[in-house]
Amino acid sequence: MALLAIMGRPNVGKSTLFNRITKSRKAMVDDSPGVTRDRNYADAEHDGVKFSVVDTGGFSKNDPDAFVDLIHFQVNQAIEEADAIAMVFDGKDGPSPFDRDLLSVLRPIDKPIFYLVNKIDSADLEYLMADFAELGVGELHPVSGEHGYGIPTFLDMIVKVL
Numbered sequence: 001m002a003l004l005a006i007m008g009r010p011n012v013g014k015s016t017l018f019n020r021i022t023k024s025r026k027a028m029v030d031d032s033p034g035v036t037r038d039r040n041y042a043d044a045e046h047d048g049v050k051f052s053v054v055d056t057g058g059f060s061k062n063d064p065d066a067f068v069d070l071i072h073f074q075v076n077q078a079i080e081e082a083d084a085i086a087m088v089f090d091g092k093d094g095p096s097p098f099d100r101d102l103l104s105v106l107r108p109i110d111k112p113i114f115y116l117v118n119k120i121d122s123a124d125l126e127y128l129m130a131d132f133a134e135l136g137v138g139e140l141h142p143v144s145g146e147h148g149y150g151i152p153t154f155l156d157m158i159v160k161v162l
């Protein structure tokens with residue numbers, strides 16, 4: 001089965017998105033970054049297409065080198081096993097240097113990458129997307145893992161490439 005990897009810095013809402021897409025409560029969601037310590041896999045289905053999803057965490061709060069580890073872990077994993085990648089940004093937080101770090105390691109990867117601005121809970125928050133244009137990644141998609149906004153549109157795109 002094709003695999004979608006959800007990537008992004010801590011606290012952008014990866015686990016919430018994972019749970020929404022896989023309709024599970026498997027991934028732990030927490031207000032403090034880094035609560036997902038292990039990789040979580042679950043199956044999903046959209047429009048008759050079945051696929052697997054991995055919530056890339058592998059980040060320990062107490063590890064001073066955690067972010068470097070996180071990048072290596074997620075990117076290596078994505079390169080090796082994912083068929084498509086969802087790179088998630090935090091719409092409420094705006095772009096951060098961590099996002100740029102992750103983007104720079106994603107650049108050489110020759111797989112479909114979808115750029116999601118999460119925490120766009122409704123249409124009236126779409127103005128928050130404008131801040132992310134400076135990242136220069138091309139098309140950005142508004143989503144809300146918590147409320148479901150933009151998720152059907154995203155899933156339509158995903159199942160086309162998987």
Ligand code: GDP
Binds near residue numbers: 143
């Ligand atoms: P992760 O570290 O990337 O896995 O992020 P989590 O899924 O654990 O979420 C981190 C925080 O962001 C939690 O407090 C969530 O409730 C919050 N959050 C996640 N998705 C959304 C969303 O779509 N909208 C809003 N407003 N908050 C969200």
Ligand code: MG
Binds near residue numbers: 014015035
């Ligand atoms: Mg998480």
